[in-house]
Amino acid sequence: MESHREAVTSLDVAREAGVSQSAVSRAFTPGASIAADKRERIIAAAEKLGYRPNPLARSLMRGRSNIVGVGVGDLANPFFVQTLQLLSDALDGAGLRLMLFPARGGSRPEPTIHEILHYRLDALVMLSVSPSSALTEQCRRAQVPVIHYNRTTTAHDASSVVGDNGTGARAIAAHLLAGGHHRIAFMAGTPETSTNAAREAGFAGYLAEHGAPAPIRECGHYAVDASMAAMRRLLLRTERPDAVFCANDTMALAAISVARHEFGLDVGREISIAGYDDVPMAAWPAFSLTSFSQPASRMVAETLRLILALRSDPDDHQTVIAEGTLVVRGSTRPVGR
Amino acid sequence: MESHREAVTSLDVAREAGVSQSAVSRAFTPGASIAADKRERIIAAAEKLGYRPNPLARSLMRGRSNIVGVGVGDLANPFFVQTLQLLSDALDGAGLRLMLFPARGGSRPEPTIHEILHYRLDALVMLSVSPSSALTEQCRRAQVPVIHYNRTTTAHDASSVVGDNGTGARAIAAHLLAGGHHRIAFMAGTPETSTNAAREAGFAGYLAEHGAPAPIRECGHYAVDASMAAMRRLLLRTERPDAVFCANDTMALAAISVARHEFGLDVGREISIAGYDDVPMAAWPAFSLTSFSQPASRMVAETLRLILALRSDPDDHQTVIAEGTLVVRGSTRPVGR
DNA sequence: CTGAAAGCGCTAACAT
DNA sequence: ATGTTAGCGCTTTCAG
Numbered sequence: 037m038e039s040h041r042e043a044v045t046s047l048d049v050a051r052e053a054g055v056s057q058s059a060v061s062r063a064f065t066p067g068a069s070i071a072a073d074k075r076e077r078i079i080a081a082a083e084k085l086g087y088r089p090n091p092l093a094r095s096l097m098r099g100r101s102n103i104v105g106v107g108v109g110d111l112a113n114p115f116f117v118q119t120l121q122l123l124s125d126a127l128d129g130a131g132l133r134l135m136l137f138p139a140r141g142g143s144r145p146e147p148t149i150h151e152i153l154h155y156r157l158d159a160l161v162m163l164s165v166s167p168s169s170a171l172t173e174q175c176r177r178a179q180v181p182v183i184h185y186n187r188t189t190t191a192h193d194a195s196s197v198v199g200d201n202g203t204g205a206r207a208i209a210a211h212l213l214a215g216g217h218h219r220i221a222f223m224a225g226t227p228e229t230s231t232n233a234a235r236e237a238g239f240a241g242y243l244a245e246h247g248a249p250a251p252i253r254e255c256g257h258y259a260v261d262a263s264m265a266a267m268r269r270l271l272l273r274t275e276r277p278d279a280v281f282c283a284n285d286t287m288a289l290a291a292i293s294v295a296r297h298e299f300g301l302d303v304g305r306e307i308s309i310a311g312y313d314d315v316p317m318a319a320w321p322a323f324s325l326t327s328f329s330q331p332a333s334r335m336v337a338e339t340l341r342l343i344l345a346l347r348s349d350p351d352d353h354q355t356v357i358a359e360g361t362l363v364v365r366g367s368t369r370p371v372g373r
Numbered sequence: 374m375e376s377h378r379e380a381v382t383s384l385d386v387a388r389e390a391g392v393s394q395s396a397v398s399r400a401f402t403p404g405a406s407i408a409a410d411k412r413e414r415i416i417a418a419a420e421k422l423g424y425r426p427n428p429l430a431r432s433l434m435r436g437r438s439n440i441v442g443v444g445v446g447d448l449a450n451p452f453f454v455q456t457l458q459l460l461s462d463a464l465d466g467a468g469l470r471l472m473l474f475p476a477r478g479g480s481r482p483e484p485t486i487h488e489i490l491h492y493r494l495d496a497l498v499m500l501s502v503s504p505s506s507a508l509t510e511q512c513r514r515a516q517v518p519v520i521h522y523n524r525t526t527t528a529h530d531a532s533s534v535v536g537d538n539g540t541g542a543r544a545i546a547a548h549l550l551a552g553g554h555h556r557i558a559f560m561a562g563t564p565e566t567s568t569n570a571a572r573e574a575g576f577a578g579y580l581a582e583h584g585a586p587a588p589i590r591e592c593g594h595y596a597v598d599a600s601m602a603a604m605r606r607l608l609l610r611t612e613r614p615d616a617v618f619c620a621n622d623t624m625a626l627a628a629i630s631v632a633r634h635e636f637g638l639d640v641g642r643e644i645s646i647a648g649y650d651d652v653p654m655a656a657w658p659a660f661s662l663t664s665f666s667q668p669a670s671r672m673v674a675e676t677l678r679l680i681l682a683l684r685s686d687p688d689d690h691q692t693v694i695a696e697g698t699l700v701v702r703g704s705t706r707p708v709g710r
Numbered sequence: 711c712t713g714a715a716a717g718c719g720c721t722a723a724c725a726t
Numbered sequence: 727a728t729g730t731t732a733g734c735g736c737t738t739t740c741a742g
Contacts, residue, residue, distance in 0.1 A: 042516075045719055056729045061721060069727060086514065088491045092438065093719035096429045096734050106473075111458045112653070121448045124475050128485050133492075136443075136473045138461050148465050154425050155470075177423065179379075260653075290657075297658035316449070316597075320627075321634035322659060382735055393713045398737055405737095406711060430735035433718050 044087040053081035064089050101156045104132050104343060105180075107139030107149065109165040113258065113286050114315040115330065116163055119185065122336040123161070130340060132158065139165045153178040159343045161185055166229070181346040181353070185339060186330075188230040188355070195342045195353045197335050199360050201231055204328035205238030205281070207362040208310050211326070212279045213246055215308060215369040221270050221277035222251040223287055225258035232258075235283050235312060252277055256287040263287035267294040271301075278307055279368070285311035285318050288325055292367060308368035314360075324366035331358050381424040390418035401426050428470075438493045441469050441680060442517075444476030444486065446502040450595065450623050451652040452667065453500055456522065459673040460498070467677060469495065476502045490515040496680045498522055503566070518683040518690070522676060523667075525567040525692070532679050532690045534672050536697050538568055541665035542575030542618070544699040545647050548663070549616045550583055552645060552706040558607050558614035559588040560624055562595035569595075572620050572649060589614055593624040600624035604631040608638075615644055616705070622648035622655050625662055629704060645705035651697075661703035668695050 046060040053060070055078060062068035063078035081087075095101040104127055111117055120136075127134045135155065137148055139162065149171060153160070157180045164186045167175070172191060175182050184196035212220055222239055225232040240251060254270050256263030263282065267290065270277055282288035288311025295301040295309065303309055304324070311318060314329035338356045345352050364371075383397040390397070392415060399405035400415035418424075432438040441464055448454055457473075464471045472492065474485055476499065486508060490497070494517045501523045504512070509528060512519050521533035549557055559576055562569040577588060591607050593600030600619065604627065607614055619625035625648025632638040632646065640646055641661070648655060651666035675693045682689050701708075 043719090047719080057719095058721075058729065058731095059727095061719095062728085065721080071727065074727085088488065090433075090719050091488065091491055092429055092433045092493065093734085094721075096427075096433060096719085096736090097721040099734075101429065103472075108461070111454050117448050117454050121475075124445070124473055128475050131485075133489065134473045135440075136457075136461055136471045138458075138465050148468075151425060151428065152470065154428055156429065260657075289659075293657050293659040320597075320630050322626075322630040380735090384735080394735095395713065395715095395737080396711095398735095399712085402737080408711065411711085427735050430718085431737075433720090433735085434737040436718075 043090070044085045046087070046089065048085055049078060049082045049087045052085060053078045061089075095156060099156055100158060100347070102132055103135050103155055103157050105135045105137065105149075105152050105155070105157045105160040107137055107160065107162045107165055107167070109139060109163070110259075112260065113164075113284065113313075114317060115285065115313040115332065118315065118332050119163060119336060122333055123163075123339065126336050126340045127343075130344065132343070139167070150174060153180050156180075158347050159183055161339060161343075162187065164229075164231075179350060181350050183339060183342055183346075185335070186231060188234075193351070193353060195346070195355065197339050197342065197356045197358065198231070199330040199335065200357050201234035202238035202241075204312060204330075204360050204362075205235040206242040208281050208312070208326075208328055209239045209242035209246075211362060211364065211368065211371065212281065212308060212310065213243070213248060214371040215279070217279035217308060217369070218248075219275055219277045219279070220248065220251045221280045222253050223263065223266055223270070223280055223282040223291065224253060224255040225283040225287065227255060229258075232283050239281055251281070256282065256290070258284055258286060260286060260290045263290040264294050267291040268298070271295065271299050276307075279309070280307070281310045281312075283312055285313040285315045285325060285327055287311065288327065288367075289317060289323055292323055292325065304366045304369060310368050314363050318363070318365070326365045326368040327363050329360045329363050331360055334358050380427070381422045383424070383426065385422055386415060386419045386424045389422060390415045398426075432493060436493055437495060437684070439469055440472050440492055440494050442472050442474065442486075442489050442492070442494045442497040444474055444497065444499045444502055444504070446476060446500070447596075449597065450501075450621065450650075451654060452622065452650040452669065455652065455669050456500060456673060459670055460500075460676065463673050463677045464680075467681065469680070476504070487511060490517050493517075495684050496520055498676060498680075499524065501566075501568075516687060518687050520676060520679055520683075522672070523568060525571075530688070530690060532683070532692065534676050534679065534693045534695065535568070536667040536672065537694050538571035539575035539578075541649060541667075541697050541699075542572040543579040545618050545649070545663075545665055546576045546579035546583075548699060548701065548705065548708065549618065549645060549647065550580070550585060551708040552616070554616035554645060554706070555585075556612055556614045556616070557585065557588050558617045559590050560600065560603055560607070560617055560619040560628065561590060561592040562620040562624065564592065566595075569620050576618055588618070593619065593627070595621055595623060597623060597627045600627040601631050604628040605635070608632065608636050613644075616646070617644070618647045618649075620649055622650040622652045622662060622664055624648065625664065625704075626654060626660055629660055629662065641703045641705060647705050651700050655700075655702070663702045663705040664700050666697045666700050668697055671695050 318325035655662035
């Protein structure tokens with residue numbers, strides 16, 4: 037009678053290699069003390085039998101799963117997709133598993149995530165979604181460190197990785213002012229988010245400091261449809277803005293689309309539009325979007341670093357701020373003339 | 374001295390409720406035989422203590438993890454992203470966890486996935502990536518059923534969910550012929566993939582059956598840069614094509630971009646461009662891409678159905694073909710005139 | 711229906 | 727360095 041699922045266990049390997057079962061365990065544990073020749077014999081036997089340590093049992097014993105939970109909201113934003121891809125590669129390279137779950141943006145608390153926590157996750161990364169305070173509390177109780185990605189947090193027992201939103205937004209403001217614009221608008225993303233707050237504050241702050249009027253404001257909620265609607269409202273004003281800074285690229289691409297195809301405007305001459313993130317599509321000739329580039333790969337690398345640090349010390353929380361660069365393209369009026 | 378991670382165990386709940394530990398287990402097992410009032414008392418005690426069954430231990434005993442592995446290749450294609458989002462929601466709704474891993478397209482066998490298999494996965498879904506034959510064999514040995522998404526397979530011990538590529542491609546061909554086109558081109562995706570093969574065969578087949586010459590062929594490898602290059606080659610021909618069918622939308626959007634912005638062509642009048650998948654961006658005014666719509670949500674629903682079916686019978690393999698619809702937009706010359 | 715007992719496959723003391 | 731012995735937290739016979 038076969039065992040559970042006819043799986044090869046460490047005991048099988050032990051018998052095959054003529055050693056104890058714990059020796060097999062040690063052979064598969066990096067730092068363990070075991071004679072080199074013995075280890076090799078065991079590895080050989082394991083290979084022959086097609087053995088692999090059962091990660092479930094291992095996690096149960098170790099009290100740690102080697103799994104990182106990743107909560108995502110709307111994947112419509114290419115910046116998150118890019119991040120997810122990079123993160124999936126990075127974790128894979130570090131021998132960690134990635135458990136993905138939908139984390140609806142702050143609305144009602146998801147039941148699922150509570151269950152996920154009990155996997156003894158090495159860390160929980162929230163990709164541009166803010167966990168409810170209840171969830172945060174649950175994480176603390178379950179001893180799962182939380183890393184906020186692209187969001188800051190007031191909580192002191194959480195890490196976060198963000199771009200330098202204030203500086204980025206100021207760079208955009210400077211660029212638009214230098215381009216000779218006077219009626220400048222700001223298209224906000226979701227108002228409650230820290231990214232939007234920081235970008236808006238930096239943008240408006242720079243304008244104010246340089247004697248420009250406060251920007252006209254519309255809200256696109258980081259969504260395509262809402263941004264199109266917001267852009268229409270902006271362009272139907274009697275005092276039509278001559279420049280629009282959208283709080284992310286998704287909104288900016290939608291805005292360009294509306295300006296060009298619905299209002300027949302020559303983007304980059306009659307109106308300037310700038311975004312934030314520098315997603316791959318921003319570089320397409322169809323858009324040629326001026327944007328502030330968030331260094332996704334560096335941000336992900338930092339996230340991995342935090343995860344590894346938190347593995348050794350779950351209380352070693354940090355906030356990482358990654359610098360970006362302004363990428364000037366054709367969607368904004370050139371400065372030099 | 375605290376236990377491992379000061380976690381609440383079923384034993385704690387048992388003591389609190391004054392029952393045996395196995396009773397607690399039964400209270401959390403849907404079909405188990407336990408008195409209703411006793412169950413309620415247990416649930417109450419569990420709630421009070423903040424208890425949840427440890428999924429690791431549960432999986433270890435049950436020999437099944439409630440985890441579905443999902444292998445993804447390049448997430449640059451919005452169709453896959455959309456699918457991933459839908460799948461993540463669907464699995465979540467069914468109480469299943471989603472373990473994401475990067476599965477490089479068919480190149481060398483990834484070491485990671487071999488490890489993932491040992492989680493006693495309920496299923497392994499390959500999103501538009503073909504597993505190596507070695508991997509397929511491993512899955513068989515580990516008793517993990519494989520589901521190919523957007524790919525057919527010759528293997529008889531695997532399921533697959535695909536769109537009706539032949540029919541879709543023929544619909545595009547019919548639409549282009551009806552539009553009065555004569556020099557028709559086909560931009561291929563990755564040649565080795567079953568999707569490309571089916572779309573190309575359907576397209577060329579329809580043209581041949583209707584007396585049209587075989588399509589001019591270039592290859593865009595389902596990638597943006599390669600597609601832009603391919604489009605340039607097509608448009609630099611002395612006999613410039615007046616219609617191009619791209620094997621997916623990613624390539625078609627890139628093609629539009631090149632035609633319009635590099636060659637100054639009026640897409641939809643001077644040249645027709647059609648794609649496949651009907652990704653969200655296809656509907657943007659900036660592109661207005663005629664495309665054959667793959668019913669992503671239905672395909673994902675079918676995938677979930679297969680997963681659940683395979684849970685009860687791991688050998689119950691099926692092939693599901695989902696029908697789509699032609700979505701005519703402005704990027705192709707209208708038929709009626 | 712319910713409790714006691716035997717593991718799932720592994721790791722981590724504990725003694726050699 | 728190695729084998730033996732306890733468990734990790736749970737499910738599942740097995741008696742009753």
